[in-house]
Amino acid sequence: MDEAHIPAYLELANELxxxxxxTEVVLEGGKLGKQFKYADRAGIRFVxxxxxxxxxxxxVTVKDLRREDQFEVARGExxxxxxxxLEQQQAMG
Numbered sequence: 711m712d713e714a715h716i717p718a719y720l721e722l723a724n725e726l727x728x729x730x731x732x733t734e735v736v737l738e739g740g741k742l743g744k745q746f747k748y749a750d751r752a753g754i755r756f757v758x759x760x761x762x763x764x765x766x767x768x769x770v771t772v773k774d775l776r777r778e779d780q781f782e783v784a785r786g787e788x789x790x791x792x793x794x795x796l797e798q799q800q801a802m803g
Contacts, residue, residue, distance in 0.1 A: 715765065722760055722770070722788075729789045731796075750775045755799070756792060 719735055726733040734754070736745050742759070749757050759771040770788055773780040774795070783791045 712762065715760070715762075718765065719760060722758070722785075726758075726789065726792070729793070731789065731792055746773065746775065756795070758788065 716737065719737070723733045723735045734749075734752075736748075746757055755774060755776050757773040757775065759773065761771075764770050764782070764785075767782075768785050769782045770785055771780055771782050772788070772791070
């Protein structure tokens with residue numbers, strides 16, 4: 711967690727919330743593994759990582775905690791991608 715990027719984190723969270731995607735932001739530092747464990751215990755399926763590398767490349771990393779998979783997606787395609795994933799989840803029950 712880089713304090714200099716907090717505005718970018720909050721902007722992304724606001725975009726997700728505006729699209730109707732429930733979103734939490736962890737503003738505390740700490741190891742990603744610990745944050746992933748928190749999300750998993752809280753029943754959160756997707757964790758979005760926006761670090762230095764992602765910001766430089768214009769992407770975000772999405773970790774799907776249910777499928778134990780992760781992928782990069784263009785920052786501008788995140789909402790569309792998450793909606794597709796969530797719709798597939800609903801269709802499968």
